[in-house]
Each structure stands twice: as C-alpha cells, then as structure tokens.
Amino acid sequence: MFYKASAPGKVILFGEHAVVYGQPALAVPVMQVHADVQVSDSPRPGIWIEAPDIDLHAELNTLSSDHPLAAVIHNLFFALSIDPFPSLHLNIDSTIPVASGLGSGAAVSVALIRALSTYIGHPLSDERVNDLAFEIEKLHHGTPSGIDNTVITYARPVYFVKGRPLETFKAGEPFFIIIGDTGVAAPTKEAVGDVRKLWMEDKGKWEKVFSKIGEIANQARSTIEKGKTKELGELMDQNHALLQEMAVSSPELDKLIQAARNAGALGAKLSGGGRGGNMIALVTAETKKTVAKSLTEAGATHVIITKVE
Numbered sequence: 001m002f003y004k005a006s007a008p009g010k011v012i013l014f015g016e017h018a019v020v021y022g023q024p025a026l027a028v029p030v031m032q033v034h035a036d037v038q039v040s041d042s043p044r045p046g047i048w049i050e051a052p053d054i055d056l057h058a059e060l061n062t063l064s065s066d067h068p069l070a071a072v073i074h075n076l077f078f079a080l081s082i083d084p085f086p087s088l089h090l091n092i093d094s095t096i097p098v099a100s101g102l103g104s105g106a107a108v109s110v111a112l113i114r115a116l117s118t119y120i121g122h123p124l125s126d127e128r129v130n131d132l133a134f135e136i137e138k139l140h141h142g143t144p145s146g147i148d149n150t151v152i153t154y155a156r157p158v159y160f161v162k163g164r165p166l167e168t169f170k171a172g173e174p175f176f177i178i179i180g181d182t183g184v185a186a187p188t189k190e191a192v193g194d195v196r197k198l199w200m201e202d203k204g205k206w207e208k209v210f211s212k213i214g215e216i217a218n219q220a221r222s223t224i225e226k227g228k229t230k231e232l233g234e235l236m237d238q239n240h241a242l243l244q245e246m247a248v249s250s251p252e253l254d255k256l257i258q259a260a261r262n263a264g265a266l267g268a269k270l271s272g273g274g275r276g277g278n279m280i281a282l283v284t285a286e287t288k289k290t291v292a293k294s295l296t297e298a299g300a301t302h303v304i305i306t307k308v309e
C-alpha cells in the first residue's frame, strides 16, 4: 500500500515584504512545478527518507531535529499524538527550484503533511495542514507572513492579509505571467531580516512605503477581478520600484525585468524575497514567446509561462 500527495509552487504577484507588516498581498499557485511525496510501509524499522533532488537518503533519527524534513515529521506526529512512530518509507521529489521564491520549502511541507497524515489514517483539513506548514515556515524563516503555505495549501489565487481568514480571488479574464529565474539562490530569511533592520531604523518612512505597496495590491486585485488585466503592468512596475527602494532587488533581477519590458511585457517585478530568485512579467498570448526568449537570452536559467484564472 502507498499514498501520494502533491503540492504546487507559487508566485507572489504583489505585496511581498510589505505583507510581513500587515499589508495585503496577492499570490497564485504555479501548477507547472510541484513537490510530490509518496509514503509506503517500510520492511526495516524506522522512517526512511529518500529525497534524490537534495541527495538525501537517511533514517529520520540520523537527521538533526531542526532539519526541515525531520521538523515536519516530528511536529506532525506530535500534533496527532502518534507514538511510537510507524516504520515508513518516504520518497520526496520536487520540480520546484529551491531558494528562488517559488515556495519549494512550503510545498514539500504541505505535500509531506498531507501524505503522512492520510497514510496513517488521520487525514487533515486544509486548515490544519496550513497551520502545521506555517509552524515549519516559522522555524526556517523567522517572521514569515504565512502567504507561502496558504497559497500552496489551498492551491488557489489568494488575497492574503496576515492573521486574517483565507480570501481567494478570481480573474475576470485569464492572463499570462512569465516567471524568469535569475539562477541566484537567495534565502528569503536574509532579505526579510534586512528589511526589518531598515524598518527598525526609521519606522515612519518604511511604513509609508509598505502602505503604498498595500494600496497597489488592493488596486491590483480589483483590476484583476474586473478583467482589466492590461492595467496590471503599470502596477507591477510601481511595485518593483518600491521593492528597489527597499534594496531587495539585485542587478540580475533588474536585468531580467528590463529585458522583459524591452521585449514587450506590459510590466515586470521581482517576486518573493528578492536579491535573486525569480522575477515575473505580465504578457499577452501574442508576446509570451518573445518575452520568454528575451529572458533566456538575458541569462534566465529557467522560464515558466503560467496562466492565472
């Protein structure tokens, strides 16, 4: 017997960083990339983990307790009062690039929590899965807003405000986003920590910037819902300028963003923690191929075209 669960990647369309300070943000799932976890019984005692993408082949007890995968399993079994642990074999695969703003860590947590809990006969509601995945995000990111685990758990476009119940949104007219990877791994925790330092030095100044970003996110939501997608490009450009002011962009991101705009994208910005990782650009059915090509020529290591509906 075996059980398999998957979770998608995600991109933040608007509002990263400001969302940590209570402003709204918009994020959508990216179904083209996913984390997959398969659980089966193990003939050997213990919990055996195979994660070939990160070259991990180990028994749970040989991992340090703060290892991301060990933390998920320990927290889940503690929450479900499972003791002793059953003997299991876990296979973890992911096509989501790591440390690039596509939510790879949260997607592995969500898929692992779902696969394990269901396999041992305690399937969990999305709300529980989301809460448990958020606990893991906190272990690794310090002060996460919770947006990653939320959009990945529900696999739907999300209008997210920290601490508020889930709100989803629907595009009045579907639109295309291109995601371009700089290939520069950039841990979110550092960028979030640096923004916190700026804020501590001058809260008044930065809270104004955060609330401008929040206004852009609100405007973007209504623009998307009304199907006035073309107007979104300008909002992306404005959001990116504010992220540059917060010093979370990078030369590699700015280069891809400029290349996308030059190739006809309606707007572009960094997505996620910044400093590296991914950028996104708004394109039409007509421009998507040209923009994708220009991103590759400008050095993108990975390009994904995704449709938001």
Ligand code: PMV
Binding pocket: 012, 015, 016, 017, 018, 019, 020, 100, 101, 102, 103, 141, 143, 144, 145, 146, 147, 148, 188, 192, 271, 272, 273, 274
């Ligand atoms: O780098 P990512 O995609 O995991 O995004 C982090 C988003 C931030 O707003 C920078 C942090 C957060 O916890 O919301």
